[in-house]
Amino acid sequence: MTDQNRKILVLGALSAMARESARVQAGKGASLYLVGRDGEALRAEADDLRVRGAGTVDTLAMDLTDTIQTDTILANASAALGGLDTILLFYGVLGDQAGAETDPGEAARIMDVTYTSAAQWVLAGARHLEAGAKSRGVLMTASSVAGDRGRRSNFVYGSAKAGLSVLMQGLAHKWGGLDDAPRAVNLKLGFVDTPMTSDVEKGGPLWASPEDIAAIVDRAIEKSGPTVYAPWFWRFIMLAVRATPHFIFKRVNL
Structure with missing residues (x-):
């Protein structure tokens, strides 16, 4: 399958990383089906994607936490694109950690957007790719290094991303034992300069841009293992974080 043949569904298509990833794929002639909340955007x-060289581009405005018709929407996307072999899930909400600890509504919002609904889309996407026996099919999610170890600053969000990561690990394990199966790829993102992190102080070598992530996504679509730290150095940072004993870790303000 060449890049020009890619038929890509982008869930959360208006996030900064999704936009840049779609633009890279459009430049290779891929066809795209964009799903997000703002129809005009x-x-x-x-x-813009058509100008960049994309094939067919269709859109659907909806709230992705509405997961009642996931299978129907996937079928519609496939019909619009003339097939569907790549699914990119790029949405979630960081939320307010302090608020989530005291307000059940805020906690539910973070969990529903970041894990519960995302998991439903992942499972629907898996059903669709399995039914099509897409040996080069790819289901990719944007998770986070926040799920590698609970930290006081964002453990509600981190727990949701941890759930998404485990779901994808299980799917990768299932498909890894099958012939002619799709690939499940889970991106574990570090610090990325996007509107979602607008309230976080930025700067330094640990911060990546959406363009950096789009390049990683492009490579991972074609070839990667089931877990991709983005950028790569976060694998070693989180290895150290996970290995730190609790009696030391509890004194670190993270």
Whole structure:
């Protein structure tokens, strides 16, 4: 399968990383189906992608936490694109950790957006790719290094991303034992300069741009293992974080 043949569904298509990833794929001639909440913004993004060289570009405005018709939407996307072999899930919400600890509604919002609904889309996407026996099919999620170890600053969000990562690990294990199966790829993102991190102080070598992540996504679509730290050095940072004994870790303000 060449890049020009890729038929890509982007869930959370208006996030900064999703936009840049779609633009890279459009430049290779891929066809795309964009799903997000703002219909006008989606249409503008679709026009931009066509100019960049995309094939078919269709859009759907919806709240992705509404997971009642996931299978129908996937079938519609496949019909619009003339097939569907790549699914990119790029949405979630960091939320307010302090608020989540005291307000059940805020905790539920973080968990529903970041894990519960995302998990439903992952499972629906897996069903679709399995039914099509897409040996080069790819299901990719944007998770986070926050799920590697609970930290006082964001453990509600981190727990949701940890759940998503384990779901993808299990799917990768299932498909890894089958012939002619798709690939499940889970990106574990470090610090990325996006609107979601607008309230976080930025700067330094640990911060990546959406363009950096889009390049990683591009490589992972074609070839990667089931877990991709993005950028790569976070694998070693989180190895150290996980290995730190609790009696030391509890004194670290992270």
